[in-house]
Amino acid sequence: MRRFFGTPVVDYLPAFVLFIIAVIYLVTGYGYTPQARAFPVSVGWAAIVLVLLDITARTHTAAGETLTRWFNPAALPKNEEARPQYARAKEISAVLWAAGFAALIVLGGFLVAVPVYVFASMRLRGKRPLWFCLVIGAAATLFIWALFTQLLQIELYPGMLFPEV
Numbered sequence: 001m002r003r004f005f006g007t008p009v010v011d012y013l014p015a016f017v018l019f020i021i022a023v024i025y026l027v028t029g030y031g032y033t034p035q036a037r038a039f040p041v042s043v044g045w046a047a048i049v050l051v052l053l054d055i056t057a058r059t060h061t062a063a064g065e066t067l068t069r070w071f072n073p074a075a076l077p078k079n080e081e082a083r084p085q086y087a088r089a090k091e092i093s094a095v096l097w098a099a100g101f102a103a104l105i106v107l108g109g110f111l112v113a114v115p116v117y118v119f120a121s122m123r124l125r126g127k128r129p130l131w132f133c134l135v136i137g138a139a140a141t142l143f144i145w146a147l148f149t150q151l152l153q154i155e156l157y158p159g160m161l162f163p164e165v
Contacts, residue, residue, distance in 0.1 A: 005059035015054045022047035039154055097121065109159030110148075115141040 002009045026044030029037050057067040104113035119137035122128045128136075148154045 007058050019051045107161050110156045
């Protein structure tokens, strides 16, 4: 298998795909008006920086090992046997939860996606009491609404289903 900086090339693929997505997101963000682009552009740049750190940490170089030691010491080679091995179904489930949240944002907007996601994840995955899930979902939504619409005066994306709300 081909290697790049001591790491199999296939190990870079997830980070490379995320890098491409972040660049597309960033380019799209720069197409908005100056006020509307503030949040997407900052998120795009933050994602690019994080992906570049991830790519560097994957290398078997001094810089990569230093980043791994700083940010994820459990992933160091000496701890290989101590790392938990998750079933593929759990890994797929984690990706599907993130994809579901993204789909909720696109379809229903942030003020629909946040309470649904918080409630569902706490109830279904965390097995928390119903009242607790409702309170935390509502609190998270209220916090996001107050922070972005009231404090920062940034209009939240309303979603494809409710564009006029």
